[in-house]
Amino acid sequence: MQLTPRKREILRLVVEEYVATGQPVGSRALVESSGLGVAPSTVRGELAELESLGLLSHPHTSAGRMPTESGYRLYAEELVETLEGRPAAIGLDLRSMRDEIERALRTTTEMLSRATRLLALVSAPTLETATIRHVEVLALQPTSLMVVVITSTGGVSKRVFRLDAAADPGLVAWAAAYLNERVVGERLGSSSLRRRLEAPELTPGERAFLARIAPALLDFSPDEGPEVFVGGAAGLLETRAEEAEAAMRLLELLERRAAVLELVSDALEPRRPVVHVGPQLGGDQHHDVTLIGATYGIRSTPLGAVGLVGPLRMDYEKAIRTVRAAAFELSRFVEDVYDEE
Numbered sequence: 001m002q003l004t005p006r007k008r009e010i011l012r013l014v015v016e017e018y019v020a021t022g023q024p025v026g027s028r029a030l031v032e033s034s035g036l037g038v039a040p041s042t043v044r045g046e047l048a049e050l051e052s053l054g055l056l057s058h059p060h061t062s063a064g065r066m067p068t069e070s071g072y073r074l075y076a077e078e079l080v081e082t083l084e085g086r087p088a089a090i091g092l093d094l095r096s097m098r099d100e101i102e103r104a105l106r107t108t109t110e111m112l113s114r115a116t117r118l119l120a121l122v123s124a125p126t127l128e129t130a131t132i133r134h135v136e137v138l139a140l141q142p143t144s145l146m147v148v149v150i151t152s153t154g155g156v157s158k159r160v161f162r163l164d165a166a167a168d169p170g171l172v173a174w175a176a177a178y179l180n181e182r183v184v185g186e187r188l189g190s191s192s193l194r195r196r197l198e199a200p201e202l203t204p205g206e207r208a209f210l211a212r213i214a215p216a217l218l219d220f221s222p223d224e225g226p227e228v229f230v231g232g233a234a235g236l237l238e239t240r241a242e243e244a245e246a247a248m249r250l251l252e253l254l255e256r257r258a259a260v261l262e263l264v265s266d267a268l269e270p271r272r273p274v275v276h277v278g279p280q281l282g283g284d285q286h287h288d289v290t291l292i293g294a295t296y297g298i299r300s301t302p303l304g305a306v307g308l309v310g311p312l313r314m315d316y317e318k319a320i321r322t323v324r325a326a327a328f329e330l331s332r333f334v335e336d337v338y339d340e341e
Contacts, residue, residue, distance in 0.1 A: 003053075008078070009036070010046050011055055015067045015075045019313050026064035069278045069287065069312065076275040076290075076316050083273070087325035090115065094333040101125070101152065104333050105229050108306065108326050113232030115322050118310035120231040122326075125303035125334065130155055132183050132193070132217065137176040142166035147216035151188065152337065159216040171209050178206075179217075189218050273320050273327075277312065288312055294323045296330035303334055 003011070013034050017025045027043040030036070036043065047065050050056045055071035067075070092111050094104045105122050112120035130151035138146045143163045150156050186193040197210045197217070273294040278287045291309050295302035306327045308319050 003074075006038075007046055007050060010043065011050055011067075011071060012075060012078075014047075014050075014056060014065055015071060015316075018066050019315060022313065024059060024064035024066045029064070067312070072290065072312050072316075073275070073277040076277065076292075076320070079316055079320060080273050080275060083320060083324060087321065087328045090322060090325040090329075092326060092329045094329055095336075101334070101337065102227075104330065105227075105304075108330055109229040109231035112306070112308060112322060112326055116232075116308055116310075116315070116319055118232060118308045118314065118319060121305075121307040121309065122229045122330075123304040124155075124227040124229070125152075125297075131185050131187050135176065135179040135183065135217070137172055137179070137213065139167055139169065139172050145172065145213065147213050149216055157216065159213075161213055161216075163212070167209075171205065174206065175209055175213070178210075183217065193217060273324050275316070275320070290314060290316075292316075292319045292323050294327035296327040296334065298331070298335050304330070306330065 010030070013030055013036075014025045017030070017033070027040045027047055030043055030047075031038070031040050047056060050071070051058055051065060053070075054068055055074060056065040057068050058065055090111070092108060094107065101124070105124055109120045109122045112118075112122070132149060133152050134150040136146075136148040138148070140146050140160070143166055145161045145163065145167060147159045147161065148156065149159075182196045182199075183193055186196065194214075197214050198207060202210070273292060276291040276293075278289065288311060289309060290312055291307055293305055293307035295305050297303040306323055308323055310319070
């Protein structure tokens with residue numbers, strides 16, 4: 001939307017004043033608090049034009065203006081454009097966690113919700129990016145084996161295989177040692193992993209045994225779907241009365257896992273925060289809700305997403321800066337983890 005510099009400035013002032021006070025903003029108060037250097041009548045005219053464009057609303061004849069969803073959206077989009085370069089530090093230090101990805105994600109979620117008092121969501125890296133971290137081959141019974149695979153993203157899969165004859169205990173022990181020596185660090189389902197399982201130096205018996213249990217590594221199926229860490233849900237119950245309905249809808253949304261996954265990952269752009277005001281979530285339009293999100297990952301490959309969800313009336317600048325910083329720190333963390341692998 002093309003606005004004059006003065007209209008943009010007045011819209012910014014209205015949004016920030018309304019976020020700070022929760023009260024409609026009048027032209028005279030705007031002139032007195034902002035130092036615009038123009039008469040209240042001029043500001044009234046600009047406010048009226050912003051209202052005609054659908055960016056402000058006028059709840060009562062004698063009251064001031066307040067932002068609409070479109071007004072918040074334009075304000076937030078322009079704010080994103082002004083934030084460039086390396087984000088400022090936010091007191092999130094993940095370096096001591098080494099390859100403890102789950103702990104790092106939980107810590108990030110807690111920091112986000114604590115710093116902003118908004119609902120924080122952090123999604124774990126997707127399965128396609130996971131590498132093998134550890135493999136167990138266990139004999140449950142003479143003709144029954146269980147293969148447990150743990151990935152770098154914290155995913156766990158347990159697969160049981162029924163054999164036609166009793167397994168050789170020595171072969172079972174060899175397979176566990178071989179897999180942990182030769183396939184740790186390989187991507188799930190990758191061609192290089194397949195080559196390790198079919199290595200020419202293996203004996204026919206070893207190759208046949210690995211072929212029997214190969215689906216546990218090539219067709220990895222975790223016990224649960226991609227994990228999403230949530231923080232700050234309790235704070236929604238302490239929200240302002242006028243935003244209680246939106247808060248309750250968000251709590252209901254959290255009960256639907258698929259919708260939460262969509263919430264933190266849909267339409268996010270690599271390395272650039274996005275703001276969705278009144279987003280489409282779980283098939284419903286949430287008119288009183290804002291989502292601010294950013295992806296984290298390795299170079300140009302997104303692995304997961306960081307998000308904040310809250311009411312329309314929030315400190316957008318703080319939320320955007322916090323999300324950017326958290327995504328930056330998580331990117332540094334996962335780069336170290338994957339480089340080590």
